[in-house]
Amino acid sequence: MGRKLLTEHINVEGIQTFDVYRKHGGYASVEKALKTMTPEEVVEEVKASGLRGRGGAGFPTGMKWSFLAKPEGKPRYLVCNADESEPGTFKDRYLMEKLPHLLIEGMITSSFALGARTSYIYIRGELLYVLRILEKAIAEAYANGFLGENILGSGYSLDLHVHPGGGAYICGEETALLESLEGKRGNPRNKPPFPAVWGLYGCPTVVNNVESIATVPWIVTNGAAEYAKIGVGRSTGTKLISAGGNINKPGVYEIELGVPVEEFIYSDEYCGGIWKGRDMKAVIAGGSSVPILPKELILKTAAGEDRLMTYESLSDGGFATGTMLGSGGFFVMDDQTCIVRHTWTLARFYHHESCGQCSPCREGTGWMEKVLHRIEYGHGQMHDIDLLVSVAKQIEGNTICPLGDAAAWPVAAAIRHFRDEFEWHVKHPERATAPGAVYNKADSVLA
């Protein structure tokens, strides 16, 4: 059994309430930080822990914090990104719903470290019931002196607000989130300047994922050294994985980074193997934006080493043969899954969610969706496949925000690894569009 740092008490009866949470050691990090540490010491602790951002990009959290500009006379803000809308990722919701006080504790300790006096949790609009849970927990924290003026007599004051989004995936992108929080249309900003210099209301701001912030209390309470003992290399600590798709036990798992992918998929402690006794075809390891990998490449790297659940191991081989840990949305597809249909579904999502500011993403996402739709429904031509690769390339790297990349990568990767399946759809439209028909390699002999 791996260690559980975030979810140890998640099934304790009443853990959503302040009293029960407190009885199980909750808010210890606030006491420790505010009474015995300076803000700089907290930042150093987080730096030393090796914690990397859990929102997708994996940027070291302590380093991000130390970049925060500190000009005179300007407030600084901490904003928690709880917009979680990436298909296949549902860990933040689980954490907030079950352990609202953990996030609030993390917000207080982190805000103290950053010198923020007002902080925000920007939550996905569809999660209104979670917002209610958080608001209730925040009220409890105020009532018990952990929020508001002069927290625990330390002289440090903090106000915490929860703000719901309006239902746009793009508002999870940190600068679009800030625009939205300011009450504007959620268009990503041009960068630089980065939020660390010019963030919310033009003030220095740190945006962090829910899980990143929820990890801070453990690090501060137990020490960075203890945290860094867990994991492999530069992937320290534990990570929440949203496991979904054709597995026996979908759900959110807290794993120690470094668990072999094979163990994660097949052991009963985690996913419990592929459902219905089927074989596995492919996996998306880090949320819908990261490249899909076929069974052979997700279990072993191109060099034949076991693939581990770490940032480094999953990205081994670059995009040619690797992928990314991303946000930890782990999506398993069995051998009855149609990759073309799946790719079309993702393309449809990104087409729908593009903010439309920059031309390659606005136009290219729609184009890819339409071409994929044609191929899936038996109207594709061979040159369409290369066209898709070319359009994806025209988007990638040429846009304002990473949504363009996120839309391009899944299409490019699906064709990179499953080109034969796309070709089969083009060559045999009647068979490909027959109800329930799925390509398999054996079939390609007939093709």
Add this chain to the structure above:
Amino acid sequence: MVKITFDGIEVEVEEGTTILNAARKIGGEVVPPAMCYYTPLKGSGGKCRACLVKVAAGSAKDPRPMPKLVASCITPVQDGMVVENTTNPDVLATRKGVVEMLLINHPLDCPICDQAGECDLQNFSYEHGTSGTRYEEERRTFEKIDIGPLIQLHMTRCILCYRCVYTADQITEKRVHGVLGRGDAAEIGTYIENVIDNDFSGNVIDVCPVGALTDKTFRFKNRVWFTKPMDAHRDCPKCSGKVVLWMRGNDVMRVTARKDKYNEVQEFICNECRFDHKDPNDWTIEGARKIDRGSVISANHYELPVLNVPVVPNLPGSTEDDLKDTPFNLGRSV
């Protein structure tokens, strides 16, 4: 002052200048095209990606290249920066891709579009695009909308450069104009056809790079290349009163603000000047306006040879020989 090298040419500019403006200081062929950036509008730029360039060296201090192409219109220069535009094949290929993206949902209805002949998208695709298209899908369309009695919005032609949005925000008194929806379904909305009625609303027509916002008082009246642009002014209590009259014979077909060689408005004008003074006697006419670009506007009289216009480079088949005997022989000295 900082020094940068742009396409092998050294130029000195003030700190904080964008790469695009540094290139404009050099001028001529090396200047990247800009479809959304607009100098008078704060916050504009970064959207169309037409101006992407390669930064081959970030600065003298940190000479590493930037990993991605950058939007030259919003990226400030650093001392010792080395930038590649026309000298970098990647940049040119990417730009071709941007043209393609901007055109896939464009109606290509230039023959019936009032903007034809002074359209940035026409120029952009002519200079940087390919002649064919790989797009076989249905194009998205929108209904035409009247924005008040004077302006028409033909959203199907819009490239979402946001210039009109910034204009409505920054130079008109109240904002009823923004973007609704997202992705390729995003549209310039006026919040349920709320009329933009204020003294400066007409400027959205001038800033629009395409034929999405057009002057209803000029609608289908003429092709711009048949009209002669004349600089003129009047005493106007609301604006500078400095305009361009687009004349056919002695008739004023339309009135616009004056634009520089990058098609950017020099001084915004009021609606009264734009819409209500179509009588030449209302104006002091200064003389013919010089149109700098290789525009069809400067070719507004086929019969009168203008001497020494240089060959327009980049046009397919635009060698001297190709053009010699065509009606498009712009009177260059042969």
